[in-house]
Structure formats: structure tokens, C-alpha cells
Amino acid sequence: MNTFYDRWLGGRQGAIGLLLLALLIFIILPVFLDIYRLNNVGKYLTYAFAAVSLVMLWGHAGILSLGQGIFFGVGGYCMAMYLKLEASDPASTARQTTPGIPDFMDWNQITQLPLFWEPFHSLPFTILAIFVVPAVLAYIVGAAMFKRRVGGVYFAIITQAIAAILTILVVGQQGYTGGINGITDLKTLHGWNINTDSAKYILYYINGVLLVGVILLCRYILSSKLGRLLLAMRDKEDRVRFSGYDVSNFKIFVFSLSAIISAIGGAMFTLQVGFMSPTFVGIVPSIEMVILAAVGGRLSLIGAVYGALLVNYGKSAFSESFPALWLFLMGGMFIGVVMFFPNGLAGLYQTYLKPSVDRFLDKFTRKSSAVKSAALSEKKEVAE
């Protein structure tokens, strides 16, 4: 019980933070928002997966990937391919020249389902693919770069280039991928209609549970020896290498992990929004995922979720009424979080709010057991 409390929940501070987040996601938002808005929040929360993955990768391991959109997209497309195949059964596509294949293939004079689409008839394969494909992709890219000690800005730009290539490829190969429109008109998941209100509620909750689960897993990793090594690597890579560790393997691991986390977000995005398109894959969405993590605080897993909610809410609120202002604001955020608030919202909380929260909590818990709280806060300092 104690290891669970300290390592998975992150001690008192972490447990309270997580509790508040869970309260917000599972109770407050669903109670106060109608289903349309809640569905939007669900969409923002799928970006939070990417933001959390960047906290692991960039904040704690010091590897900036400007290509998280790649993995978000891979996850989203895997899910979309399955849903599209289910929506294109021979009965409902009887009017096409070739019934039984997705409509955009028919429009592009393709008469047979391409081979790489075949396995996506099966739901277990699709779910497996959502985990395996991004992990393998990240492994290949990561192994090629980290084994040769390529990192820093090189890595950032090359991941960005890969995101660009993937977008051009998806847009260019319209017959196989749906082109710029993406994969649309998705209806059912294994016979279950995903467009009804009740389905949207269920998907929102599944999404929330997965997000909290991912945060717990990341907390566990960060509190382990591996987590310490990641931090050490970020701060003094050579010293870790001289101590006998193979730095590249840790980097490949955390890059693959972040890829999987983003891909889960992508798959949930497809399910909740009902389509997937290359506009969520390329350079711009990828770098916007970084700003979500940066605004929330690049070291804080929970902060990343708030960052994702806030920035995306701001984006949809501003870009409808003042599109010009939004780009200034977005640009200002990039400069601001780098120059003035390197630890984002979480950093602001740490400096301004945390002392008074701590005092309040201490007063509250001292009544029950003074010794325990002292021991706990000591442990927490060590963990931090």
C-alpha cells in the first residue's frame, strides 16, 4: 500500500493533484457541460496524451520531438481504418463500382482493397497495431539516431521532417489514405454506434480513465531508478555514459513509450471526433503539442493535462472570433514560456500557491498524526 501511495500516486501532493484532476474530468465537467461541449473537452483530452508523452520525453529526458503528431496520427489512422472498413460493408456500399471498399478508394478508381488495409478488418489486430506500429516506428527512428549519438536540435528537426513527409505522403496517396479529407463517415465500433450521445459519454469516460492510467504509469516510471537515470541523462549525459549505462537504450525506450502514449490519444481522438485527417499529423499540430506541455509545465504530468485543456479551449474560443489575435497569442505563448515561465502553470503553482496549500494541509493533517506528515514530506523532497 505504501509503495502504491508513494510511487504511483506520488505522495500526498501528487495524490491530491490527481484527485482534483479526476474530480474535474469525471464529475465537474460532465455535470456542467452539455454533451456537445463535453465531446469537445474529450477531444482536448486526447491532445493531453501527446502533452503527457512530451513531459516524459522532453521535460524529463531532455529529448525534444517535434513529431509527436506522427504517432498521434498513426494511432488515429489505425483506429480510423478499422472503423472505415466496418462502415464500408458490401451492403451499405452497394452503389459503388466496387462494393465493400471504402468510398474514397472507389472515387480514386481503386478496385481492390490494398493489402495493408486487410488486417484492419479485425478489432484485436487494430488495437494491437495502435500499440505496436508507433512503438516500432519510434524504435527504428530512435535506434538510428540515438545509437549514433544524434540528439538535440538535429533530432528535433529530423522528427519534424518526418512529420512533414508523412503528411505529404498521406495527402498525396489519396486512393490509399483518403487524402487531405482524411478518413471520414465513421459509424460503428464492432457494431456499436459511436455517434449517439450515450456512446459519446462512454467514450469520454474511457478516455479519462486511460489518461489517468497513463499518468499513473508515467509517475511509476519516473519514481523508479529508470526515472532518475532519465533525469541524469538530461542534465549530464556524458557522466551517465561514463558510469557504464547505455544511454541510447534509455532514450529509445522513452521515445517509444511516448510514441505509444501519443498513439492512444490519436485512437481516442478518432473514436470521439469521428474522423481522422492529415491536419492532425503534420508540422503545425506536432509543435502545438509541445506548447501544450510547455504551458502546463514541462516537468508536470498533471500540468500537461491542464495545459492541453486551457490552450485548446483558448484556441477554439479565440480562433473563431479573433483569428488574428490568436496567432499573436500563440506566438507570444511560445516566447513567453521559454523566456519567462520555463516551468509553465505547474511552476507558477509551485512558487505562488504551493506554500499556502502546504500550510493549510499541514494544519489539517497534523491533528491526525504529526509524525507521519513530516516523514511524508521528507520523502517527497527526495522524490523531487
Added chain:
Amino acid sequence: MLFGYSFSDLGSILVMQGFSGLSLFSVLLLMALGLAIIFGQMGVINMAHGEFMTIGAYSIYVISKITEQYFPGFMAYYFVVAIIAAFVIAFTVGYFVEFLLIRHLYRRPLDTLLATWGLSLIMQQIFRSVFGGREVSPTLPDWLMGSWSPTPSIDIPINGLFVMLITLVVTAVVILALHKSRWGLKVRATTQNRLMAGAVGINTQKVDRMTFAVGCGVAGIAGAAFTTIASTGPTSGSTYIVDTFLVVVFGGAASLLGTVASAFTISQAQSILTFFMTNAMGKVVTLLAIIVILMLRPEGLFSSKVRK
């Protein structure tokens, strides 16, 4: 016969596509020169580099409009003046950007990446607010129009030749300045060993600011070259930034000769492939090839023998 073309046709296609590749080469090389000296010396990537190109392009546009309106007699000559103006304007903006933003971030290259991306968003929006979202083109002087046909099937546009000429001159000047001038000496000293350069009395901060501004100025000239081959919009520059960075890395970050060679290879490959495949696929194949080569040989074509 190959792909259904006769060999003389193929020859002409190769020459013409090769030539259109040379226009791309000019823009890429001018952009990459600036990026390469900045990256080589300070280790930061300027993601707003494309926007400095756009500044240059808009400068040409504005000057062409002013000339057309008030001094129609000078239309034939304005372009040369405008190129200098493009350099000066981009240089000045770059100087202030370095002073206000970049110099605080030299120790954090990843953060510079993000901050300059933010800068590029802001600059794009400024362009959009000032010049509108639609693409604009300057009125080019008559002598830049038309084409030169050495054989009946080959058609080479004059503006392409002119852009080539500018590129060659600018590249030569930059390389000469780096190797023969006082400033170049300081730059090379700072690039090789910043601490030692400081110790022997070089004001490295000043050198940094100058280098950054010169790099941006050269990007401004790239913008001038750009106006002769395409029309300018607020996001024109940002489409080049990834390609440009790949040019720099592929050539080997520390070698200007490598930058020239890689800009040539990439632009030619892209231009010739584009003819045989769709535009998009030509680009995908080229970029993918570069990335694979970079994974096999991360130090680029021409690596420097400096220990890092």
C-alpha cells in the same frame, strides 16, 4: 526510348527540369547559407528564418509598387536597389531580434527552437495584417521577362539566369568575407572555440549579433530571388524551413562548401523526380532519401574534423 520519351526529348527535359531545379537551388542555397553560419557559430536553429526570406520578398514587392507609382522611369533598374534594400531590412530586423530574444537563449538550443517558432507565427500574422492573406507579386522589369532558347526544344527563363547570378555573387561574397575579412576571422574563431575567442579579446556577443543579422540579411536576398520564381504570401517562407535545415545538415553543418553541394543535390533531385512522379511524391522520395542517408551518416556529406 524510356518512359515513352525519345532520348532527345529526355535530354531537353533534363536540361529544363535541371534548370528549374537551379532556381530552387538558388533559393535553398541562399536560405541555407544564412542558417548554416548561424547554426555553425551559435548552435541555435532559427525557425523564423523563412520569415526573414518573406521580409525580403515583401520588401521587393513594396519597392516595386513605389517605383511603379512615383518613378516609372526607373522601372528597369529598381530591382538591383531593391535587392540591397531587402538585405538591409532583413539585416536590421535580425539585429533587433538577436538583441531582444536570441541572445538570452544561447545556452538552451531546444528552447530557442520553440521561441523562434513563436516569433515566426507572430511575423506571419504581421504579414497577413499588413499585406493581406492573398499572394502578391512585384512587377518585374522587362529585361527579366522572356526566355532564352539555345535549341528549339529548350527554353530557359531569363529571371532564372539572373537569380543564379545573384546566388553565385552572394555565395562568393559570404565565403570570401568569412575567410578574408576581419569579421570572418572573428566568426571562425568564435565558431571553433568560443571561450578562447573571448579570452583573446574578441567580443563574442557582438560577433554573434553581427552573424545573426548577416544570416537574416542573406535570407532577405533569398526572398528577392524567390519573388522572381513564385508569388509571395504570409506563409511562403515557412514552407522552406524544413528543407533548408535538411540542406544544412546534409551538407555537414560546419562546411559552406558542403552546404552548396547539398543544396545542389537536393534541389536537382527534387526537380527531376518531380517530372516523373507527382509533385508531392518527388518531394517525399527526396526528403526520405536524405533522412535515410543522414541516419547512416549523421555528420553529413562534408564533415568537419573538429572534436565536439
